[in-house]
Amino acid sequence: MKSGHILVVDDNRNVLSALRILLENYFEKVTLLTTPNQLLVSLREGKPDIVLLDMNFSAGINSGNEGLYWLAEVKKYDKDIPVVLFTAYADIDLAVKALKEGASDFVVKPWDNAKLIATLQSAYSLRKSQKEIKRLKEKQGVLSRVLNREEELCWGKSPVMQQLLTLIEKVAKTDANILITGENGTGKEVVAREIHRYSSRKEEPLVSVDMGAITESLFESELFGHVKGAFTDARADRAGKFEAADGGTLFLDEIGNLSYTLQAKLLVALQSRHIIRVGSNDPIPVNIRLICATNSNLHESVQNGTFREDLLYRINTIQVEIPPLRDRKEDISLLADFFLQKYASKYAKGALRLSKETVRKLESYSWPGNVRELQHAVEKAVILCDGSELQPSDFYMKEQSDRTGNGTASIDNMSLDEAEQLLIGASLKRNGGNMSAVAAELGITRPTLYSKIKKYGL
Numbered sequence: 001m002k003s004g005h006i007l008v009v010d011d012n013r014n015v016l017s018a019l020r021i022l023l024e025n026y027f028e029k030v031t032l033l034t035t036p037n038q039l040l041v042s043l044r045e046g047k048p049d050i051v052l053l054d055m056n057f058s059a060g061i062n063s064g065n066e067g068l069y070w071l072a073e074v075k076k077y078d079k080d081i082p083v084v085l086f087t088a089y090a091d092i093d094l095a096v097k098a099l100k101e102g103a104s105d106f107v108v109k110p111w112d113n114a115k116l117i118a119t120l121q122s123a124y125s126l127r128k129s130q131k132e133i134k135r136l137k138e139k140q141g142v143l144s145r146v147l148n149r150e151e152e153l154c155w156g157k158s159p160v161m162q163q164l165l166t167l168i169e170k171v172a173k174t175d176a177n178i179l180i181t182g183e184n185g186t187g188k189e190v191v192a193r194e195i196h197r198y199s200s201r202k203e204e205p206l207v208s209v210d211m212g213a214i215t216e217s218l219f220e221s222e223l224f225g226h227v228k229g230a231f232t233d234a235r236a237d238r239a240g241k242f243e244a245a246d247g248g249t250l251f252l253d254e255i256g257n258l259s260y261t262l263q264a265k266l267l268v269a270l271q272s273r274h275i276i277r278v279g280s281n282d283p284i285p286v287n288i289r290l291i292c293a294t295n296s297n298l299h300e301s302v303q304n305g306t307f308r309e310d311l312l313y314r315i316n317t318i319q320v321e322i323p324p325l326r327d328r329k330e331d332i333s334l335l336a337d338f339f340l341q342k343y344a345s346k347y348a349k350g351a352l353r354l355s356k357e358t359v360r361k362l363e364s365y366s367w368p369g370n371v372r373e374l375q376h377a378v379e380k381a382v383i384l385c386d387g388s389e390l391q392p393s394d395f396y397m398k399e400q401s402d403r404t405g406n407g408t409a410s411i412d413n414m415s416l417d418e419a420e421q422l423l424i425g426a427s428l429k430r431n432g433g434n435m436s437a438v439a440a441e442l443g444i445t446r447p448t449l450y451s452k453i454k455k456y457g458l
């Protein structure tokens with residue numbers, strides 16, 4: 001099917017008639033102008049996709065200056081509209097000048113029909129791609145505004161969290177690589193989103209990759225993309241997360257779980273600021289701001305040879321440490337109240353409050369699963385409570401000894417979920433939080449382990 005609108009400007013009526021007959025076979029609409037004086041009006045009213053513009057209009061003057069003048073006028077009106085120039089003189093200097101000034105291409109008269117059509121069609125394809133990119137960028141802008149909308153958060157009043165907030169605001173404005181550390185559930189991902197939201201890249205995407213859930217074989221394709229035919233399932237070209245985050249922020253969660261071999265591949269991409277899609281040889285430049293998070297001590301991992309020192313230095317220009325909830329007890333009641341209001345509204349429970357004894361119980365618990373565990377505990381209590389004041393009995397927290405495997409918990413009366421939770425908790429403790437070791441010990445994959453940790457708020 002024919003598509004596209006071409007505007008042809010030439011003062012030779014014979015040329016125009018010949019072009020009309022030729023071009024109408026390929027384009028949906030062909031507009032002809034015998035003088036460039038009407039060019040801007042035609043651009044405004046007709047909105048052509050491409051312009052085919054003669055270089056010389058005044059009889060006897062063949063300097064090409066008229067063409068260059070009108071080329072500049074078109075570009076002033078819309079810098080993206082492709083302009084193909086037509087000249088009777090194969091003047092290479094003029095062609096180079098016109099291309100430098102923004103012409104998409106150059107055709108010499110008398111023209112060869114096939115070449116002229118090929119030139120115009122490629123200019124039209126360029127126009128279509130530009131329009132598509134513009135449309136996608138607008139869509140992405142809308143989406144990122146929706147996704148980056150202010151999240152309802154509660155930071156608490158502890159000095160350590162206030163300092164953390166100040167640090168977040170300060171570092172967000174720079175392009176420095178940031179390493180967020182903290183136990184599971186402390187809010188590392190929340191902090192990464194906040195840093196992105198306060199940064200100059202906030203209109204661009206924040207792309208998260210869970211390194212704990214990514215398999216060794218899919219790593220390169222997920223991060224760097226692939227070209228069609230690179231492997232059996234690669235049915236089309238696909239961009240990876242680096243490209244998706246171009247202009248924005250790439251958040252690599254659980255970076256400590258990346259194998260040594262893959263760490264080297266990641267480092268190459270970070271150092272060169274280029275990626276190469278699997279199956280291709282062409283480097284693609286990427287402009288990303290990197291934020292990583294981990295619950296392990298990467299300095300220790302460097303010491304014991306499981307994490308590359310050069311990668312650590314590359315990713316932690318600034319380290320943001322989120323303290324565990326047990327070390328900021330003054331925030332527990334605020335957070336509990338915050339989640340209480342959130343879930344009371346979600347589950348249409350009316351006004352709810354925590355009794356004094358309940359607050360005491362929450363504050364004296366050690367919250368090994370941190371904010372996530374508190375959030376789950378409050379949600380569960382809200383769903384199950386009857387009155388408007390939540391009592392200690394509405395909160396079921398296992399003694400920490402149960403979870404860590406140090407105590408004398410018996411599995412006789414446990415559900416399958418509880419036993420699983422107990423086993424994972426004990427293994428995590430034994431292995432000092434090393435996910436690979438825990439997964440190996442329990443005979444499950446790292447992604448499975450990871451999803452169970454999330455599920456139980458461990």
Ligand SMILES: Nc1ncnc2c1ncn2[C@@H]1O[C@H](COP(=O)(O)OP(=O)(O)OP(=O)(O)O)[C@@H](O)[C@H]1O
Pocket residue numbers: 152153154155182183184185186187188189190191253293295371372375454
């Ligand atoms: N300041 C906060 N205000 C409100 N909710 C929070 C806050 N911090 C964390 N949360 C909530 O706690 C849960 C855990 O947060 P998040 O996923 O950011 O933690 P994490 O440290 O990245 O966890 P993991 O190490 O398991 O990936 C989320 O549901 C999040 O919304």
